[in-house]
Amino acid sequence: MAVFTPVPETDAAPLFKALGLGRLKALQGIEGGIENTNFFATTEREGAEHEWVLTLFERLTHAQLPFYLHLMKHLAQRGIPVPEPQAKPEGMRRRPGEDELLHTLRGKPAAIVNRLRGKSVLAPAPAHCAAVGGMLARMHLAGRDYGRSQPNLRGLPWWNETVPVVLPHLATGEAALLQAELAYQNHVAASSAWAALPRGPVHADLFRDNVMFDDEAGAPDAPRLTGFFDFYFAGVDAWLFDLAVTLNDWATDLPTGALDLPRARALVAAYQAERALTQAERDLLPAMLRAGALRFWLSRLWDWHLPRQASLLKPHDPAHFERVLRQRLAQPLTMAALES
Template identity: 70%
Template sequence: MAVFTQVPLKDAHTLVQRLQLGELQALRGIEGGIENTNYFVTTDQGEFVLTLFERLTAEQLPFYLHLMKHLAHAGIPVPDPRPDQHGEILHRVCGKPAALVNRLQGKSQLAPQAVHCAAVGDMLARMHLAGRDYERQQPNLRGLPWWNETVPVVLPYLAPEQAALLQSELAYQNHVAASSAYTALPRGPVHADLFRDNVMFDGDTLTGFFDFYFAGVDTWMFDLAVCLNDWCIDLATGQHDTSRAEAMLRAYQAVRPLIAAERELLNAMLRAGALRFWISRLWDFHLPRQASLLTPHDPAHFERVLRQRIAQPLAL
């Protein structure tokens, strides 16, 4: 989250009034993230988050917003987009498509233990199952086609050794995607960006998943791999943490057991998750956009994670 578009108080007030959410009391820009403009909105009826979408189009956005509605209705703790009197959940603020959702309680757990990883694994599996009957379709927009398009753009900024790794891993992932095992992987709506800062906890109790704006239809195993690559590693080195990973996988499988093809491709998906975020961080770092409160993430982190995943494959 970041602030690319400055929202005047009067514009926020107009939206709050239209959604019948009481009187606006405070509006505060949110630091962090790299995609959209975000503000905390306080009214006399509660706390909300206002998002102005800087890259996603009005045609793409219904997939994300209605997915959150669908999951919230199914009992998954996610932000619930607020409708106007006509039931419309996609709004417009400062000329940008926008949404207003309830603010989740709790705080992010940035130093997770096994208990937190187990809670994420359990809820992730429940979310996947809850999304099976979601009818809207939209691919993961940061999936393999985007990797193939973006790698040539970032290659000129890399040292020869980095460029060789990036190209060889991309070739490997294209090979995996053409395999029969990959075709057999279960799929459906995925979060695709469920990092530590996109989950809320109250103590050890998980209170919500948020920031669904990288969601899309993809393999559930890719979604799980993204989580394992963030929740279950040492951030300084990128090294795998066995106890946390086992807790997450055990909790996930208690709700939705993995099939044979998923077990076979666990390591390939862990590598895919690392590659995806290495590419996107290279892109954001070397080709940045201007934004207040914007700090690009270090791309070297996911280079380390990818190297660790290649050197030390896991066994299920």
């Protein structure tokens, strides 16, 4: 959520007004991510202030974006707490590539969503992990009847394309690990067990900083989850991969990369209370945890060694997910360990 494209308030104000969201009072760039340009926006309408998030998409195109925006709308309408894209009123002119949820600002595809209340919990307890696991399963089930389809754009084909790009920047040991794990994941993807995994829309980036909790509304042993956000890595993929990505962040000890078993058990138990894992999913959990670690190690290597210029840009250190991958290799997490 670095600022690649500066947006003066005078440029943004007409869009907020045209969408019926009120008079723009403040626009502030958001620091934290590395893909899109994001701003917090405050508008005034009928004497009340309203909070929004304005996003300009730096890599995704007008053709790709309807999948994400309409998925968020679909989930919001089914009771999943996600930011809801704001639609054009009837009769508003659409520029080339736009639809009712997708707009254009400063020559870039753009969207405006409501700002979720609450804050991210960066040191989660098992209760936070349970809330995330249960909501993740409900999100997967709510997406089953979503009519649009788009692959996970950071899935296996992207891994195969990107590994050769980053290899020249790596030490011998890192390069060997990256190549070996990519070969293993290609082997897994060719298996009948992988083909049997249930699939549907996935978030694919459900890290601690992409979830909100309202500390004042929930009890310590039952924190109130107020939203999932940042769906712009979503796609149709194995639900197990989404669960593995989530586990690799929420149930991981950040300094070492090792899994925290109480947090992992809480997250998976809550997930299974909503949707029981199939036998193929149970069997492939260790492999998908490795896949999730590879995906984010690789993307962070790419961002670290081939950065883009942007105000507030802070690429994440790729060493963290190298540690996570090495831990998943040394100490595979099985369903038996989670249920013992």
